Amino acid sequence: MSQPHNQENIALELCGIDKKFGAVHANCNIDLKVPAGTIHGIIGENGAGKSTLMNIIYGFYVADSGDIKISGEVRKLTSSKEAISYGIGMVHQHFMLVDNFSVLENVILGAEEGGLLQPSLRKARKELERLAKEYQLNVPLDALIEDLPVGLQQRVEILKALYRGAKILILDEPTGVLTPQETDHLFKIFDALRDQGVTILLITHKLREILAATDNVSVMRQGEMVAHRKTADTDKEELAELMVGRKVRLKVEKTEADAQQELLSTSNLTYTDELGVDRLKNVSISIKAGEVVGIAGVSGNGQSELMSALAGLIKPNSGQINIGGTQIDAQNPSSAAQVRDLGVGHIPEDRLVMGLIKSFSAEESAILGYQNSDTYNGRFLNKPKIINQECARLMEDWDVRPRDPKLRSSLFSGGNQQKLIIAREVDKDPNILLIGQPTRGVDIGAIELIHKRIIELRDQGKGILLVSVELDEIMALSDRIIVMFDGNIVGEVSAQQANEKILGMMMANIMPDELQSNAATTSGEQL
Numbered sequence: 001m002s003q004p005h006n007q008e009n010i011a012l013e014l015c016g017i018d019k020k021f022g023a024v025h026a027n028c029n030i031d032l033k034v035p036a037g038t039i040h041g042i043i044g045e046n047g048a049g050k051s052t053l054m055n056i057i058y059g060f061y062v063a064d065s066g067d068i069k070i071s072g073e074v075r076k077l078t079s080s081k082e083a084i085s086y087g088i089g090m091v092h093q094h095f096m097l098v099d100n101f102s103v104l105e106n107v108i109l110g111a112e113e114g115g116l117l118q119p120s121l122r123k124a125r126k127e128l129e130r131l132a133k134e135y136q137l138n139v140p141l142d143a144l145i146e147d148l149p150v151g152l153q154q155r156v157e158i159l160k161a162l163y164r165g166a167k168i169l170i171l172d173e174p175t176g177v178l179t180p181q182e183t184d185h186l187f188k189i190f191d192a193l194r195d196q197g198v199t200i201l202l203i204t205h206k207l208r209e210i211l212a213a214t215d216n217v218s219v220m221r222q223g224e225m226v227a228h229r230k231t232a233d234t235d236k237e238e239l240a241e242l243m244v245g246r247k248v249r250l251k252v253e254k255t256e257a258d259a260q261q262e263l264l265s266t267s268n269l270t271y272t273d274e275l276g277v278d279r280l281k282n283v284s285i286s287i288k289a290g291e292v293v294g295i296a297g298v299s300g301n302g303q304s305e306l307m308s309a310l311a312g313l314i315k316p317n318s319g320q321i322n323i324g325g326t327q328i329d330a331q332n333p334s335s336a337a338q339v340r341d342l343g344v345g346h347i348p349e350d351r352l353v354m355g356l357i358k359s360f361s362a363e364e365s366a367i368l369g370y371q372n373s374d375t376y377n378g379r380f381l382n383k384p385k386i387i388n389q390e391c392a393r394l395m396e397d398w399d400v401r402p403r404d405p406k407l408r409s410s411l412f413s414g415g416n417q418q419k420l421i422i423a424r425e426v427d428k429d430p431n432i433l434l435i436g437q438p439t440r441g442v443d444i445g446a447i448e449l450i451h452k453r454i455i456e457l458r459d460q461g462k463g464i465l466l467v468s469v470e471l472d473e474i475m476a477l478s479d480r481i482i483v484m485f486d487g488n489i490v491g492e493v494s495a496q497q498a499n500e501k502i503l504g505m506m507m508a509n510i511m512p513d514e515l516q517s518n519a520a521t522t523s524g525e526q527l
């Protein structure tokens, strides 16, 4: 696994980095060389040790052994402050910004003497305007963070790192929350940074992005660095196999759907949020047994509110929801528990906010929402042995790693948390599954499993509503695709009709020529 490079041009070198968390050997004797002014991808299954390694480089964790060299010099990095002083910056998966501060205040916060005093702010503004221009990082400097879309919040994080002098920038899953357009822009920013000699370490599960954006790629598996490749010399199939240690089916195999009776429908559902914004405008949909209905749209166009309304989590202003023949009074909707009783399983979009409780053990998270059922409760006390056994069974069935029901939910990697949540919901044998972003931050082996299981559920006659920002995923799994824009359903296409161009245009509320002729049959009322 040699990595030949001219020593003088190495921005970052890791020699024998080792880190254990109790029995978990998260990083085993890792060697890595990253040439200056390159974009270096780090890939690996969930739990392979990527975030741990990046956190060591960023001084957030201290390695048990091994050396970190920055521009050829061994540096002790025992805090993020030290790492920043050596020119290392990190943009985390979950942003670390103060919501009710402006962009400018966030960038300067803690970065220089004088803090938020006027002279410092003036100086910072000038510097930020320069950086924004140089790297296509335009952000309104006086806007509050809470008013910015996630794509712009991410730019603030990048600006923050550059403002502190970052020459090596680590980005952990930066595109998970971005629209395709925002992702394209991010890659342009990467190119501009590379042109100025900045070195980028990019962690992503999306092999398409690795191939599009990086110069080199290194693969981790079970704590070890198992391969290095020049990006130009490899392809998706090889990288997937290196990550997982076996051949991975990248294509979803499915036969044509055999849609049966209607299981769920809405008519003219409307919802206005607490700020008075109309999020759902007369949304009418139908889901039948044995089909996957995908909802495509740039995030923020009503998909999340539709899922929440169907799951009984928000109260629509008007309209009807019918689940399995039971008419629900949408103004006084059943609680989430009652919706569940009608056979609806819900895999929420944000697993850390609504899917599980981070401080709970896996076995506690594995019964969330069902904790009051007789299965888990005796007459007076709950049944700890049953709860433990059930969680162990789900872990085995869905390959949740590590198989430790007692481990805190927050200590599982994102993909393993996701498998646990899906396992919990599917295990209750619902007729209808509302699935939000099923593979966000999930590795390729787990995606293969999750996709396969979703199609199996469809073939068993379940009705599935799928919301995903990943167009590839929507196209691979759905039998029908509904597109939402500004709270409206703007059209529907079949799996056969759909392609990225058509969906992209509909997501921008432009009716593609191909669909003009049958536009009349795709309005919300007919769905």
Ligand SMILES: Nc1ncnc2c1ncn2[C@@H]1O[C@H](COP(=O)(O)OP(=O)(O)OP(=O)(O)O)[C@@H](O)[C@H]1O
Pocket: 021, 024, 025, 026, 044, 045, 046, 047, 048, 049, 050, 051, 052, 053, 402, 411, 412, 413, 414, 415, 416, 441, 443
């Ligand atoms: N603070 C911690 N305490 C205990 N175990 C931990 C801790 N942080 C990580 N781990 C474990 O170390 C291993 C590596 O985790 P890490 O988060 O580095 O993987 P990853 O490759 O980044 O995964 P993902 O792609 O899901 O983000 C996992 O088994 C994880 O459960």
